[in-house]
Amino acid sequence: MSDFESLREECHAANVALPATGLVDLTFGNVSVCDRELGVFAIKPSGVAYDRLVPADMVIVDFDGRVVDGSLRPSSDTPTHRRLFLGFPGIRSVVHTHSRHAVAFAQAAAEIPVFGTTHADYFRGSVPVTRALTAGEVEADYEWETGNVIVERFSDMDPLDSPAVLVRNHGPFAWGPSGEKAVETALALEIVANMALKTLAINPAAHRLGRHLVEKHFLRKHGDAAYYGQSSPG
Amino acid sequence: MSDFESLREECHAANVALPATGLVDLTFGNVSVCDRELGVFAIKPSGVAYDRLVPADMVIVDFDGRVVDGSLRPSSDTPTHRRLFLGFPGIRSVVHTHSRHAVAFAQAAAEIPVFGTTHADYFRGSVPVTRALTAGEVEADYEWETGNVIVERFSDMDPLDSPAVLVRNHGPFAWGPSGEKAVETALALEIVANMALKTLAINPAAHRLGRHLVEKHFLRKHGDAAYYGQSSPG
Amino acid sequence: MSDFESLREECHAANVALPATGLVDLTFGNVSVCDRELGVFAIKPSGVAYDRLVPADMVIVDFDGRVVDGSLRPSSDTPTHRRLFLGFPGIRSVVHTHSRHAVAFAQAAAEIPVFGTTHADYFRGSVPVTRALTAGEVEADYEWETGNVIVERFSDMDPLDSPAVLVRNHGPFAWGPSGEKAVETALALEIVANMALKTLAINPAAHRLGRHLVEKHFLRKHGDAAYYGQSSPG
Amino acid sequence: MSDFESLREECHAANVALPATGLVDLTFGNVSVCDRELGVFAIKPSGVAYDRLVPADMVIVDFDGRVVDGSLRPSSDTPTHRRLFLGFPGIRSVVHTHSRHAVAFAQAAAEIPVFGTTHADYFRGSVPVTRALTAGEVEADYEWETGNVIVERFSDMDPLDSPAVLVRNHGPFAWGPSGEKAVETALALEIVANMALKTLAINPAAHRLGRHLVEKHFLRKHGDAAYYGQSSPG
Numbered sequence: 001m002s003d004f005e006s007l008r009e010e011c012h013a014a015n016v017a018l019p020a021t022g023l024v025d026l027t028f029g030n031v032s033v034c035d036r037e038l039g040v041f042a043i044k045p046s047g048v049a050y051d052r053l054v055p056a057d058m059v060i061v062d063f064d065g066r067v068v069d070g071s072l073r074p075s076s077d078t079p080t081h082r083r084l085f086l087g088f089p090g091i092r093s094v095v096h097t098h099s100r101h102a103v104a105f106a107q108a109a110a111e112i113p114v115f116g117t118t119h120a121d122y123f124r125g126s127v128p129v130t131r132a133l134t135a136g137e138v139e140a141d142y143e144w145e146t147g148n149v150i151v152e153r154f155s156d157m158d159p160l161d162s163p164a165v166l167v168r169n170h171g172p173f174a175w176g177p178s179g180e181k182a183v184e185t186a187l188a189l190e191i192v193a194n195m196a197l198k199t200l201a202i203n204p205a206a207h208r209l210g211r212h213l214v215e216k217h218f219l220r221k222h223g224d225a226a227y228y229g230q231s232s233p234g
Numbered sequence: 235m236s237d238f239e240s241l242r243e244e245c246h247a248a249n250v251a252l253p254a255t256g257l258v259d260l261t262f263g264n265v266s267v268c269d270r271e272l273g274v275f276a277i278k279p280s281g282v283a284y285d286r287l288v289p290a291d292m293v294i295v296d297f298d299g300r301v302v303d304g305s306l307r308p309s310s311d312t313p314t315h316r317r318l319f320l321g322f323p324g325i326r327s328v329v330h331t332h333s334r335h336a337v338a339f340a341q342a343a344a345e346i347p348v349f350g351t352t353h354a355d356y357f358r359g360s361v362p363v364t365r366a367l368t369a370g371e372v373e374a375d376y377e378w379e380t381g382n383v384i385v386e387r388f389s390d391m392d393p394l395d396s397p398a399v400l401v402r403n404h405g406p407f408a409w410g411p412s413g414e415k416a417v418e419t420a421l422a423l424e425i426v427a428n429m430a431l432k433t434l435a436i437n438p439a440a441h442r443l444g445r446h447l448v449e450k451h452f453l454r455k456h457g458d459a460a461y462y463g464q465s466s467p468g
Numbered sequence: 469m470s471d472f473e474s475l476r477e478e479c480h481a482a483n484v485a486l487p488a489t490g491l492v493d494l495t496f497g498n499v500s501v502c503d504r505e506l507g508v509f510a511i512k513p514s515g516v517a518y519d520r521l522v523p524a525d526m527v528i529v530d531f532d533g534r535v536v537d538g539s540l541r542p543s544s545d546t547p548t549h550r551r552l553f554l555g556f557p558g559i560r561s562v563v564h565t566h567s568r569h570a571v572a573f574a575q576a577a578a579e580i581p582v583f584g585t586t587h588a589d590y591f592r593g594s595v596p597v598t599r600a601l602t603a604g605e606v607e608a609d610y611e612w613e614t615g616n617v618i619v620e621r622f623s624d625m626d627p628l629d630s631p632a633v634l635v636r637n638h639g640p641f642a643w644g645p646s647g648e649k650a651v652e653t654a655l656a657l658e659i660v661a662n663m664a665l666k667t668l669a670i671n672p673a674a675h676r677l678g679r680h681l682v683e684k685h686f687l688r689k690h691g692d693a694a695y696y697g698q699s700s701p702g
Numbered sequence: 703m704s705d706f707e708s709l710r711e712e713c714h715a716a717n718v719a720l721p722a723t724g725l726v727d728l729t730f731g732n733v734s735v736c737d738r739e740l741g742v743f744a745i746k747p748s749g750v751a752y753d754r755l756v757p758a759d760m761v762i763v764d765f766d767g768r769v770v771d772g773s774l775r776p777s778s779d780t781p782t783h784r785r786l787f788l789g790f791p792g793i794r795s796v797v798h799t800h801s802r803h804a805v806a807f808a809q810a811a812a813e814i815p816v817f818g819t820t821h822a823d824y825f826r827g828s829v830p831v832t833r834a835l836t837a838g839e840v841e842a843d844y845e846w847e848t849g850n851v852i853v854e855r856f857s858d859m860d861p862l863d864s865p866a867v868l869v870r871n872h873g874p875f876a877w878g879p880s881g882e883k884a885v886e887t888a889l890a891l892e893i894v895a896n897m898a899l900k901t902l903a904i905n906p907a908a909h910r911l912g913r914h915l916v917e918k919h920f921l922r923k924h925g926d927a928a929y930y931g932q933s934s935p936g
Contacts, residue, residue: 026421045464046462047463076454076461100425100428107430107440108440109441115809116873117873139446169349169350187727199806202899206811212841228748228778262586281696332586334659334663334666335666338663338670341583342667343674366678367681372681372684373680405586435669493889493890493893513932515932566820568897571897572903573904603912606912606914606915637909637912665903
């Protein structure tokens, strides 16, 4: 049990941070954090209010989907998180919300166009949207297949270049190297969706940000040549 | 009087929860909770500020519309609540708000299309809108007839499949098995109305959610096969 | 001075209530309250932050526009308030804000259509917008002429039927029998402007509320036959 | 070091005021304040959360771009601030935010039209938008060139007449005689952008405010003949 303590704490801290960001209403949202050495991830229990969560409530699930520690039922979205941890080896945390502007793009079956530098600070291009699930996929293993269409969407993209996706008619999933960073990305996603919706309201034919500026801003914050913040990576 | 104490407390708790949800402005909103064995319901008094309400202020009204306990005048919407308790035997609580996005759909005389899974978690299809009241109905017994057009709208629908409705040019009514749950549904309604309005702004021709996904999400949370949350129903 | 104490207190209370309603930003807003027997009104001083206001700061101005008590300069909008007190004998308080949705309709030179019952609870029809001021009017006596075009707009309307107006390209003025009630009306105006904008976004051809329902709702709250709230008027 | 104490305090106060205005999310925003006699400006350090900032964290940079005091790395936008201090001799403080409505206009490559008096109280005409940077400018010295296109945009305008600009596909910069006043202008900019977006939603063909009213409102608050507030300038 003590093996999972720090994992539970990180996962708990990220989950309880969600309501303060304004990203979630009611119990619409969950965060998981994995430990690849232990081969498990911690995830929020299903349908529990954020203000009642304690670290011990986080459910520990292995990469085969078995609950290995914890007395509560894990989030019903657990198979989606598991599929992402298996499909994207470079990530440690997954966040799912129903934040309103990101959901609106997902419901409109529209990617979020890269209209400005706020967007490019986090995403190296437009934020993609998945294809619809087939009736068979919904029937068979819905939450797992939700993860599958996400991984499929990234077959020719690096999930670290766009650390978020819109599941069509559903909503956003974001990810990152830690619970805290994945929540920040989920918040940035909602902000850029908000700005993109307003941009389209002013000018439905607004131009995408030029490729050189996308690269400039994304690489100002990511990778070996980053020069934003107080520490130099690489 | 002590017969009504727990009813008043549940009704009071649900009414004072309204302002915290952001669903109501000024005194635009009220909740009732009924006890079918006693044949009465508790309802908010008319035009009293939420922060001054105490449980004893809740007015007890019987199913014939007579005030049977309480010193204040009941909400002017009382006949609408009464009509719903009579018409929908499966419900225990009714919530009326003027929440802004739901009102906008009501004023636009437009149902709220089922664009995504957030919606389908609460409503098994688009949220319907009533027909307009006739001048005669407005003249004769306005608030009762408002309940009548709601019940008429559900003549071929189960009110538990769509636990909310939009009264045309007026606003939403929601219901449920308890004051707390009915308020949650009123909040979910406002959220999905908000998301639907934004969805239409991005894509006026957005597709409805496929029937299989509507069923999947609604039944994930409702009925015998539900698997969301910590307890298994049925 | 003690003659003006209760007037100053009512005016102060209404002014400091403005920021809590979300109606004003920075110092964009002011309330006046008049005493017709004394022939004066109290008004907010110009450009003072709401959180620093004390009752003694309220400036007392007579109906000829002379400051009769107080050490600060009155709001630059004082002549507009004075014109309304002179033109509308039935009112005691005037509120001016730059609340965002009401300003948007004023800037669009569009009345706020009566789309629903929330609106009709406060206004007996669409909320009117004034004509533009001429360059000569702006030059000569700008703030007084602003009051003039408002009074002109009501030449064939009762200012108690629509206790608010939009000054074209400027913003809303509201009024009422007390500072508290005038602020409530200014808040209701912003809410119905918000709902109207959303209604038009969903359905640009939305129908106005039928005349019988406008009358029903307005008279449910106003006049001898009112039956909303805890006390019966008339 | 004590030479910079008051400069750091003014800069710190303005930076920590940003989150309370709602203008910034995460760490998207920074304020600088210059002392032209000392030939330096204080600026926020890069990527530090507002709630952890203390005055001593403010970095002191000279007009050649050298850090002359402070242990942290200055904001990555420092060269833009420096360019503005050099190009606009009449300003003392620069504020950069990613406030959502102003960003939306910047992303839409649209100026903010002067639709009403709220706007004209702060800006003597529409708020301009810069041209796009060339790929070469982005490559060579991105943040400095961002300042350059701003200065270029004002080649035939007085920066005190429009104390803010939109950098295309990026966001707003505002300025003023003090940190406090520049933040106020950044807030006013966001408010008028918000109102302008709503105005266009109601009436895409809305008229600009007449020149006489723009002049009236701008000069009511600025210049020798100002008569707003408690002190007479000039």
